[in-house]
Amino acid sequence: MKQTQTETRAIGAAPRRAPAPTKDRILDAAEALFMEHGFEATSLRQITALAEVNLAAVSYHFGSKEELFEAVLTRRLDPMNRERIALLTRFEQEAAPEALSCERILTAMFIPALELARDRERGGQNFLRLLGRAYADPAPFIRRFLSEQYAVMIARFKAAFGRALPQLPKRELSWRLHFVMGALSYTLAGTDALKLIAALSPREAGNDEMLLHRLAPFLVAGLKAPLPDLSEVDGGGVPVRQAGGR
Amino acid sequence: MKQTQTETRAIGAAPRRAPAPTKDRILDAAEALFMEHGFEATSLRQITALAEVNLAAVSYHFGSKEELFEAVLTRRLDPMNRERIALLTRFEQEAAPEALSCERILTAMFIPALELARDRERGGQNFLRLLGRAYADPAPFIRRFLSEQYAVMIARFKAAFGRALPQLPKRELSWRLHFVMGALSYTLAGTDALKLIAALSPREAGNDEMLLHRLAPFLVAGLKAPLPDLSEVDGGGVPVRQAGGR
DNA sequence: GTAGCATTCAAACAAACGTTTAACTGAATC
């Protein structure tokens, strides 16, 4: 097949400015362009032009455009989710025998994402936006890929939240975890979306750290919210035209 | 130019099965296909084939693919946001002189969306998913269009929440409103995303009404959450490798 | 009936798409 980039420079020397191997250059360019224009709207010619490699290199190294997209996601998502699980496990061991608080569990989710966002050298900022887009993409191969990538991590965190919120029915927890993931992915993805809501100072808008520190209390409060009154749901509909008092 | 569909059938009769005019058939087909495959991945030929109209009809009636997309969004978004504002105004008048509760304000946001989701005859279900996708799309013309469409409504609701939560700094409110919109759009958009989190019974998964009744308490609790401790934010970073106590 | 008008239609446009091919490179292996 081919040799990895580490093998390439391990023997010789050239500690300075090792010319990024073709495969990585394609991944970097694809990450930036997929983020900016989406999967369908990005052409392989744009990618290979930005990466300054030959067009056929994509087929050679990745097989197809779809497989390239999956490779772009895997490169960062896989380590991040692995780190999330490791961090959660460590937190649990440190807190044993007591159960973790919601805040602490959310911290284990956020920190690896934060580290990625901070690592601008490696284009982390771009990647999180790309991930937010992928979440909303209905393409079957993307949906299949994401659920495979997330299945283990989600199950692990769901169990942890179950211990932190023992009074909450499991079904309710599933919903709330869904809302948490929604707010998180939307928040991490949407730089432009911020402008919908408010005029935020540039200092704030670009600061993911502060952003997540504001998101965490919001989500914790939501997770701990009292159970909804479901009697109105199964019964009649929502009072629309006739919504008097209450 | 051209005459509208109402004018067409107003004079004659044909009360049964009025043949949907070309323009509406294109809008319906485009809505379904944009939802399923996204903007870029949907071709005009797919749309005109599904609508059973001539390919050139799109250019004739809408000008371009982008303008067709905007027309698809406008058709439902404009009335929905108008209804949201009207509902909020009515609630405020009914509650005067007291301020509205957060629950009530959220209700004014949800009900018009719910009505759209219920109206399957008119493809409302599809539309909300499409809207969720558009939220995550970075295409400039989509972002420009959405912020124009939402600006008035968001400002109106932000003011209402400001009265309901007078102790909350305005900047904090902007963030939390952003989280609310994120969770809402993600929730309305993601039928497939649900499967990421949990195995939900089909009865539940397809029930938008119950979904929003579960989302509302979650969001209200988040909006009312205590202020985050920002001292750690401006100071050091997040304790990652060295996260001992609490 | 004929002029005007909005609409529909089949056909064509150039451009761009993802993928494949076959020739070529340069260093390692025997």
Added chain:
DNA sequence: GATTCAGTTAAACGTTTGTTTGAATGCTAC
């Protein structure tokens, strides 16, 4: 020094893309 093979390259493959064109259609008004 011939062979091997991962990697790169330019060129071409057949499709499909959004948009435009100019002729045909059906309807209303004079």
